Amino acid sequence: MKDFVGALPLIDHHCHGVVARDLDRPGFEALMSEGHRPVPGCSQFDKPLGLALLRHCPPVLGLAPHAEPGDYLEIRRTLGFEEVSRRLIGANGVDTLLIDTGHRSDAIFDPARMTAISGVPSREVVRIEAVMEEVARRKPASGAELRKAFEERLAERSAGAVGLKSIVAYRTTFDIDQSEPAEAEVDAAGDLWLRQLDSGEARRLENAVLIRHGLYVGARLCRDRGFPMQLHVGFGDRDVMMPKCDPTVFLPFIEAMETMGVTITLLHCWPFLREAAWLAEVFSNVYVDTGVSQNFTGASAPRVVAEMMELAPFHKQVYSSDAFGLAELHYMGARLFRDALAEVLAGWIARGDLLPQRAEQIARAIAFGNACRIYGLPLPASA
Ligand SMILES: [Zn+2]
Structure with missing residues (x-):
């Protein structure tokens, strides 16, 4: 099983660029x-x-x-970082990188440069909140102008993308009103936020009304273009209020997306693996990954993958590394995920729970098949 999974192409459906310097x-x-702060005397x-x-x-x-x-x-x-990136990203058997360009994009390589440095094709996933912040920096005269400019800009940015992403969990937590706000409410919230930006009272987008507006504008684009909306869940930087980022708290929005026909991919999910797996089981539009936690759990990654595998349908799981900044995280994500998936499936085969041929079908679906289906990507040539 290890050799078979080791040779499969992967679609990394959520990752970031590497830092463009030594x-x-x-x-x-x-x-x-994920804390980004040194611990004195420790490594x-x-x-x-x-x-x-x-x-x-x-x-x-x-x-x-x-x-x-x-x-x-x-x-x-x-x-040098270019050669290191070429070796580590080019050597991990990833067929396509789906790159989130919305986080510290000035410090890391964009998709075109990631492809140039690694030889691996890449596509962009556009972060909804980053687009609203970009539009606000152009200083629209009113909330209404902000709303219109955002809608235009998001449509424009997503034209060449394969998906949208929201970090609502970071900015407001999932514990918010999840309905679509009325236009007048959005315009008033925009007026307020623009004033706060001007006076220095606010910096980034944390206004729940504007974020909800962004989610629904994004949802209509996802529906019309037939691509997924990614939602950050759980593990990440320290500014996530973890107890309120359990994805089951966002059930009303997920249900609204199911009604609209919008696919939702829940990213990272740790420590809410079981909650995410349950959502994937009961909502036809929900997909899950264990990205980031493979790298951070290292030798225990098989336990993390096994926990997702205990309930989540095989046709609802996708691979991601969530690598950010370091080419090592791209390489390790793929390596640890392959080894973990192979270990779980080999254990099931040994116990007589499935036949090797069925295990291979499951591995192919999770490695690339499911991602190709929901992101509208061609199957890898080596598949
Ligand atoms: Zn990420």
């Missing part, structure tokens, strides 16, 4: 953490992600597995 050790370690290598990185990545750069962090970073510097 990194010193503090800079590298900051990108190994980010001293955790499951660090162990997995030093086990899997050194051989790709010509070192033995379990290299010392200093030696690894030294060879990384010698090779």
